[in-house]
Amino acid sequence: MTPATVLDLPMSPQAALSRPRAFVELERVTHTYGRGERQVQALMETNLRIEEGDFIALVGPSGCGKSTILKLVTGLINASSGYVYVAGREVGAEPVRVGMAFQNPTLLPWLTLLENVMLPLKIVPPFRQEYRAKRKSEFRDRIEALLSQVGLAGFSNKYPWQLSGGMMQRASLCRALIHEPQLLMLDEPFGALDQFTREELWGVMQELWMTRKPTVLLVTHDLKEAAYLANRICVMQARPGRIIDDSAVPFPRPRTIVMSYYPDFTALTQRLREMIVHAQPAKEAAP
Amino acid sequence: MNQQLRRRMGSTALIIGFFVVWEVLCLGFGVRDIVLPRPSEIVITLVSRFPGIWPHAVQTIYTTLVGFALGILFGVLIGVLIGSSRLAYDVGYPLLVGFSSIPKVAVVPIFVLWFGAGTVPAVLTAMILCIFPIVVNVATGLATTEPELEDVMRALKASKLDILINVGLPRAMPYFFASLKVAVTQAFVGTVIAETVASNKGIGNLMMIASSSFDVPLVFAGLLILAVLGVGLYVLFSFIEVRVTGWARRNDEFAMG
Incomplete structure (x- = not known):
């Protein structure tokens, strides 16, 4: 663990070298989309450190670069400038298993639920080799177990279009988790669900995190969700996107939905809300 | 039901x-039957002269299927190339459109010049006639793959080949099968064109000889055979299509397995 004081030091190259790297580290990352006049600065000189096994939520107004951070950390896009490190290496080269769940379930319609969840095991080492060495039935049992953990027991042979949106999203979470990722990226995975399904899945997510301890980066619009799930909440500002607040969530685990109505919980979400609302004018000021 | x-x-x-x-x-x-024979006359001709017609029909089916198989092989390869690479798309598409605009009758003599009259030019003509729809459809299917589906794979650090096999090709299957239905009829057209121009076997050749001797019922018998063969292959591919791409129509029979 890095001493907290080091965090406040200015980033000189020497300091960056001498300091042990966090599991995920963004170092003065700037990212712009497009070119010329239509250029949009999504992220501006952003630093972020995530320790292994931590659960971070990114909140902020739309267009503040939350999803950009996720895409940078997974290597789906490359930073315009600055460095992204995962497990001490520049992103892309790291031997880290990554799981990702998106706002849409993005299940492959020609595969059954079982086959969809099986997909990462066909791709990601070391499971890839084991898959070829026909440990398929073992994998199948594992998938069935995970599916029943999220309430999808008995649906493994259904096709995605035969299921409701909530069920597809559950399956999508399973697909993000089946290969035991060390790093889990959640891009508003509960955003399109009704409130009750959402709250139920928060519980499932918390349980999964507590048993497996992956490092999680959750992007969300829902402040209650962030406060319920995360250990740390980073508040972002829009255009240019940057992190303006980074605070720990003190509530003990396992957290419950009832806790979310306690005064200190609502006080936290209230404070986050204020911060995001005040972060808005910057958006108007910079065209 | x-x-x-x-x-x-x-x-x-x-x-x-x-x-x-x-x-x-x-x-x-x-x-009069020299202008338009009645269906009953066509059937009678077909049955009574079947021993003479059959070898020609076999030749045409053989040629068409070989040309069609080659067309699928090269069509899918070129389609994958064009659909997954920007450069190949920019270079390949204009070439392909230009090539397919050439009347194929004009190409047959060139094939005859290269390979001699007979089966080979017919196979090649069938192939080039059916290749275009396959290439276009496979390329379209690959190029319109939802970026989100690719992101799922890329987040898993899948290679380009993995993405192609697990997402691109299955996604392109409905397009591919739609093109096969067009392509198989095109393959017949190609074969018959080549057989009429330069061959001594096949339904095309049979019809050429029959029409030059004003044996119109025999010409129509040949046409009938071609039509039946075409419908047969069409039905076959429709059958396979439902099995393979039922997901695209959210077919319940497909879901039953």
Whole structure:
């Protein structure tokens, strides 16, 4: 663990070298989309450190670069400038298993639920080799177990279009988790669900995190969700996107939905809300 | 189920009705068989001269299927290339459109020059006629793959080949099968063109000889055979299509396995 004081030091190259790297580290990352006049600065000189096994939520107004951070950390896009490190290496080269769940379930319609969840095991080492060495039935049992953990027991042979949106999203979470990722990226995975399904899945997510301890980066619009799930909440500002607040969530685990109505919980979400609302004018000021 | 049965019976009745009307009109207006033979005459010709027609039909089926198979092979390869690479798309597409705009009858003599008259030019003509729809459809299917589906794979650090096999190709399957239905009829056209121009075997050749001796019922018998063969292959590929791409139509039979 890095001493907290080091965090406040200015980033000189020497300091960056001498300091042990966090599991995920963004170092003065700037990212712009497009070119010329239509250029949009999504992220501006952003630093972020995530320790292994931590659960971070990114909140902020739309267009503040939350999803950009996720895409940078997974290597789906490359930073315009600055460095992204995962497990001490520049992103892309790291031997880290990554799981990702998106706002849409993005299940492959020609595969059954079982086959969809099986997909990462066909791709990601070391499971890839084991898959070829026909440990398929073992994998199948594992998938069935995970599916029943999220309430999808008995649906493994259904096709995605035969299921409701909530069920597809559950399956999508399973697909993000089946290969035991060390790093889990959640891009508003509960955003399109009704409130009750959402709250139920928060519980499932918390349980999964507590048993497996992956490092999680959750992007969300829902402040209650962030406060319920995360250990740390980073508040972002829009255009240019940057992190303006980074605070720990003190509530003990396992957290419950009832806790979310306690005064200190609502006080936290209230404070986050204020911060995001005040972060808005910057958006108007910079065209 | 009852409704489906009624629909099938209705369509069958209409198809039979078409031939009945043809028969009746020919009889009613006294059309001579040298102009337009009646369906019954065509069938009689077909049955009575079957031993003579059969080797030609076999030759045509053989040529078409070989050309079609080659067309699928190269069509899918070129389609994958064009659909997954920007450069190949920019270079390949204009070339392909230009090439397919050339009337294929004009190409047959060139093939004959290169390979001599016979089966090879017919196979090649069938191939180049059916390759275009396959390439275009496979390329379209790959190029329109949802970026989100690719992101799922890229987040898993999948290679380009992994993405192609697990996402691109299955996604392109409905497009591919749609193109096969067009392509298989095109392959027949290609074969028959080549057989009419330069061959001593095949339905195309048979029809050439029959029409030069004004044996019109035999010409129509040849046409009938071609039509039946075309419908047969079409049905075959429709059958495979439902099995493979039922997900795209959210077909419940497909979901039952």
